[in-house]
Amino acid sequence: xxxxxxxxxTALALTMAVPFAMVTTTAHADGERYxxxxxxxxxxxxxxxxxxxxxxxxxxxxxxxxxxxxxxxDLADMARIIEQATASKPDGIITTLADFDVLSGPIRSAVxxxxxxxxxxxxxxxxxxxxxxLMFVGQPEYDAxxxxxxxxxxxxxxxxxxxxxxxxxxxxxxxCRGFADALGIDLGKSMLDSGEDxxxxxxxxxxxxxxxxxxxxxxxxxxxxxxxxxxxxxENGMAGDIYFGTFDLGTEIVKAxxxxxxxxxxxxxxxxxxxxPVVILTNYDRYGVLPGNNIxxxxxxxxxxxxxxxxxxxxxxx
Amino acid sequence: MSQxxxxxxxxxxxxxxxxxxxxxxxxxxxxxxxVIIVFAFFMLTAMDSGMFSLSGxxxxxxxxxxxxIIAVGACLLMIAxxxxxxxxxxxxxxxxxxxxxxxxxxxxxxSAIILTFxxxxxxxxxxGWLVIKTGLPSFIVTLALxxxxxxxxIFGAITATNKTIVGGVRDVAQGDWLAPIFGGKxxxxxxxxxADQGWIDTFSRGVKKGQPIVEGIxxxxxxxxxxxxxxxYLLTKTKFGNWIFAAGGDAQxxxxxxxxxxxVKIAMFMFTAFCACVFATAQVMEFGSAGADRGVLKEFEAIxxxxxxxxxxxxxxxxxxxxxxxAIIFGVVxxxxxxxxxxxxxxxxxLGVILLLAVILNTYIRRKITGEK
Numbered sequence: 217x218x219x220x221x222x223x224x225x226t227a228l229a230l231t232m233a234v235p236f237a238m239v240t241t242t243a244h245a246d247g248e249r250y251x252x253x254x255x256x257x258x259x260x261x262x263x264x265x266x267x268x269x270x271x272x273x274x275x276x277x278x279x280x281x282x283x284x285x286x287x288x289x290d291l292a293d294m295a296r297i298i299e300q301a302t303a304s305k306p307d308g309i310i311t312t313l314a315d316f317d318v319l320s321g322p323i324r325s326a327v328x329x330x331x332x333x334x335x336x337x338x339x340x341x342x343x344x345x346x347x348x349x350l351m352f353v354g355q356p357e358y359d360a361x362x363x364x365x366x367x368x369x370x371x372x373x374x375x376x377x378x379x380x381x382x383x384x385x386x387x388x389x390x391x392c393r394g395f396a397d398a399l400g401i402d403l404g405k406s407m408l409d410s411g412e413d414x415x416x417x418x419x420x421x422x423x424x425x426x427x428x429x430x431x432x433x434x435x436x437x438x439x440x441x442x443x444x445x446x447x448x449x450x451e452n453g454m455a456g457d458i459y460f461g462t463f464d465l466g467t468e469i470v471k472a473x474x475x476x477x478x479x480x481x482x483x484x485x486x487x488x489x490x491x492x493p494v495v496i497l498t499n500y501d502r503y504g505v506l507p508g509n510n511i512x513x514x515x516x517x518x519x520x521x522x523x524x525x526x527x528x529x530x531x532x533x534x
Numbered sequence: 535m536s537q538x539x540x541x542x543x544x545x546x547x548x549x550x551x552x553x554x555x556x557x558x559x560x561x562x563x564x565x566x567x568x569v570i571i572v573f574a575f576f577m578l579t580a581m582d583s584g585m586f587s588l589s590g591x592x593x594x595x596x597x598x599x600x601x602x603i604i605a606v607g608a609c610l611l612m613i614a615x616x617x618x619x620x621x622x623x624x625x626x627x628x629x630x631x632x633x634x635x636x637x638x639x640x641x642x643x644x645s646a647i648i649l650t651f652x653x654x655x656x657x658x659x660x661x662g663w664l665v666i667k668t669g670l671p672s673f674i675v676t677l678a679l680x681x682x683x684x685x686x687x688i689f690g691a692i693t694a695t696n697k698t699i700v701g702g703v704r705d706v707a708q709g710d711w712l713a714p715i716f717g718g719k720x721x722x723x724x725x726x727x728x729a730d731q732g733w734i735d736t737f738s739r740g741v742k743k744g745q746p747i748v749e750g751i752x753x754x755x756x757x758x759x760x761x762x763x764x765x766x767y768l769l770t771k772t773k774f775g776n777w778i779f780a781a782g783g784d785a786q787x788x789x790x791x792x793x794x795x796x797x798v799k800i801a802m803f804m805f806t807a808f809c810a811c812v813f814a815t816a817q818v819m820e821f822g823s824a825g826a827d828r829g830v831l832k833e834f835e836a837i838x839x840x841x842x843x844x845x846x847x848x849x850x851x852x853x854x855x856x857x858x859x860x861a862i863i864f865g866v867v868x869x870x871x872x873x874x875x876x877x878x879x880x881x882x883x884x885l886g887v888i889l890l891l892a893v894i895l896n897t898y899i900r901r902k903i904t905g906e907k
Contacts, residue, residue: 258882284878288830292817296597300872303590304583317701317823328740329747348740386697 248307248501249280250494253297255314255338257289261531262439262464262486266337268532269490270310277498282306291315298322308332308497310490313339313347314387323347332500334493337486338387341510350506353492355484355514361391363515364461364482365398368433371479373399373459376406376433377424381417381441383409388437391463395435410441417444422452433459439466446472465518470530473520483526484514487533561844561852564896565859568842572863576870585873588734592748598865599758600813602858604832605839606761607802607809609857610769612840614802615782615849616665616672618658621810621836623683625829628654628814630687633700633824636707643703644712651811657683658807662800680833688826704822716757716812717819719750754816758858761809765854778802782849838885839864842892844900851900863888 252270256263267283274281284301286293291314299322301309309326313319313335320343327333327348335344335352344352368376376399378392389407396403408424410417421444425431434449436442442462446469449455455477462469463482472478492511500506518526526534576585584590604621611618628650635646661679665672691698707713728734729746737743769775780788781795788795813832818824843860845852867888871881 258879282875282878284872287881290828290830291825292821292828295821296593296869297872299589299596300593300869303587303593304585304873305587315699315701315823315825317699317704318821318825321821324740325737325742325747328737328742329735330738383692383698386699 247279248498249282250274250308250310250497251282251284251301251304251306252336252490252493253294253301253309253311254283254285255289255291255294255312256285258285258287260289260440262466264531265486265533266490269487270494272533273491273494277495279307279494279498281494291318295319295322298326302326302329302331306331307501308334308493310334310336310493310497312337313343316343320347323349332497334497336489336493337484344510350500351496352510353489353496353513356512357387357390358394360463360482360484360515361394362398363394364391364435364463364480364517365395367480367517368395368459368461369399371459373433375399375401375431376435376459377421377428377431378403378407379410379417379421379434379436379441379445380407381410381412381437391437392435412440414440414444414447417441418448418451421445421448425452425454425458431458433461436460436462438462438464439469442466442472442478443468446477449477465526465530465534467531470518470523470527473518474523474527476520479519481518482514483516483518483534485516485534486513488513561900562856562859564844564892564899565842565856565863567895568863568892569859569866572866572870576866576874580870580874583873583875585870589747590873594866594869596752596754597869598862599752599755600817601835601839601861601865602758603754603761603813603816604809604836605843605857605861606758606765606854607806608833608836609840609843609845609852609854610765610778611802611806612837612845612847613769613782613849613852614778614799615785616662616799616802617676617837618661618803618806619673619676619833620657620661620679620683621806622829622832622834623680623687624654624657624807624810625814625817625832626824626826627657627683627687628811629818629824629828630691630700630826632815632818633703634690634694637700637702638694643707643710647712647716647815650815651808654807654811655804658804659800661807662803665803666796666799684826691824691826698826699823700825701823703818703824707819707822713819714753716753716815718753720753720756722750725750752816752820754820757812757816761812762854762858765857769854774798779850782851784850835864838889841896842889844896860892863892 252266254263254266270281270283284297286297295318298309298311298319302322302325309331311323311333323333324347333347333349335349337354339352339354341352376395378395380389380392382388392407393403396406408420410420434445436445443466449458449460460478461480462478463484465481465483469478469481473481496507608618608621631650631653632646635641635649636643661676664675668675688698691700707717725734725746725748729736735747737745737747769778777793777798780793781798785795814829817828839861840852840857841847841860842863843853843856843858845857867884871884876884
């Protein structure tokens with residue numbers, strides 16, 4: 217008997233709640249509509265900056281923007297989302313090219329149906345051209361790693377460990393390869409597959425540094441691996457002593473730069489990767505103007521000297 | 535007088551049920567109601583969003599078909615009283631196995647597919663054998679396999695190719711006889727004809743200009759339909775189907791009346807693995823690459839579809855048609871929310887609410903039927 221009551225009240229609550237949630241999102245239907253499809257799972261907080269970026273651009277340009285992602289980060293699901301976005305006939309699609317084999321078909325199909333596509337974040341200029349997208353907005357990963365390596369070499373670094381929390385992402389691993397090449401050493405044993413769990417990452421970094429105490433430098437590939445590494449260095453007393461650089465920014469990273477634990481952070485400026493495509497697509501649709509080349513959103517080096525704005529907006533726009 | 539009265543009075547031992555009540559007895563009822571509600575809902579909220587255009591329909595149909603393929607296996611296994619949590623890992627494992635065997639080791643694609651099917655069904659059989667032999671809950675045994683298979687997939691990919699995404703399957707599958715059965719499309723001629731008649735949209739630019747946006751019915755959907763028909767027939771029209779119900783309802787009682795419970799359960803584990811392998815093969819053939827992280831959490835999506843479709847988690851009750859309807863609800867809701875423009879962070883909230891609502895509805899209906907209090 218109780219159950220039937222519960223059923224009725226749940227159904228009632230739902231019929232009232234659902235249309236309300238719908239209304240809030242389909243507010244202005246007139247303006248152009250752009251969909252950004254990322255490859256990031258729900259748990260990846262780094263993409264929050266991207267969400268804020270398109271939101272701001274949508275507001276400034278007075279267009280409708282939508283953010284879509286595969287909840288578990290499954291790229292085959294992402295392909296379906298791109299197909300879905302195409303079927304909903306937006307004015308433009310902004311997407312990443314995390315796996316060319318899987319995504320090139322759906323993207324090509326969108327382009328051929330007359331939808332403008334801009335590739336952001338992951339992918340190469342060659343792949344962008346091949347799928348027929350307008351341009352690529354992102355950070356060339358190998359070059360960014362190489363630039364960081366040159367900087368470290370100038371500071372006297374001879375060996376390093378790359379704490380890689382996304383071993384499955386070959387593009388991100390390019391950062392370590394560029395870094396190793398700039399130092400003129402073999403990447404081989406310097407790559408540490410850390411996993412994604414903060415506890416695991418911390419312990420693996422501790423174990424690696426205990427086994428290889430002569431390591432000059434640490435390179436982390438994002439907040440996911442940087443935050444636990446900071447904790448590990450604080451624990452084993454190497455904080456501030458070992459040369460520590462990281463890709464991407466976040467609240468903890470900014471704090472560590474301030475405390476001299478991290479020497480520099482490389483910002484690929486995801487805000488620009490989301491903001492610029494919306495602006496570019498809108499202007500292209502409205503006035504037919506288009507920049508003539510791909511745009512490098514990074515690398516931008518963030519050091520202790522230039523922390524003011526970064527600190528204020530870390531995790532939100534930086 | 536008294537004679538006519540006795541003739542009109544029905545046998546008091548047989549309880550009468552209204553025809554409406556009779557209808558409620560079907561385990562699919564919840565699923566049918568759910569499908570109607572879901573479609574009505576999206577017709578109202580997302581009608582002009584392209585959801586019901588041809589390419590939109592194709593989009594959610596393909597996603598639903600994917601769910602159906604794994605839901606049929608999970609449904610039969612659940613009715614037989616067991617769970618398989620290794621479905622998602624099996625999908626990743628099977629896809630990687632095909633890619634490694636064909637691309638890296640140079641086997642012809644058809645033999646890579648067949649070998650992978652054999653391998654997966656053996657692992658499915660191992661799942662079943664372990665559950666039977668150890669007497670442990672299948673929840674634990676298959677949870678172990680979830681980790682083992684995922685780990686092996688990553689390990690195999692890394693050691694063989696140094697990468698976690700193995701591409702190039704599309705190139706080696708060119709001209710293969712077995713590959714189109716999983717990754718091909720049928721009725722392409724009909725769609726081209728409809729495009730020529732101007733009934734359906736065509737590509738407006740590029741190398742495919744003039745070709746229809748929807749080229750044909752993907753084999754994925756044919757497989758889904760085939761598996762539903764097979765599963766439904768097996769469950770409702772054969773002796774083996776009765777054995778499945780019996781094994782899940784009360785295994786000991788079933789053994790007493792001579793049902794080979796162990797054999798039934800192991801066969802169902804193998805069938806679940808087979809379904810996962812179909813899913814993986816179709817995916818690899820369509821996208822041309824296998825990734826070590828494919829299929830994450832798919833086991834839960836399969837189980838959710840089955841539960842929405844009215845099956846009991848405890849076994850012995852459920853239907854394949856119901857599971858298929860559950861998969862359709864799941865697929866339509868998942869893609870429909872995108873069409874309706876719902877904020878993507880609310881996506882899981884909606885899924886959770888729908889799951890809860892479906893289960894409450896199903897339980898409510900079942901208690902009404904069986905008179906349970």
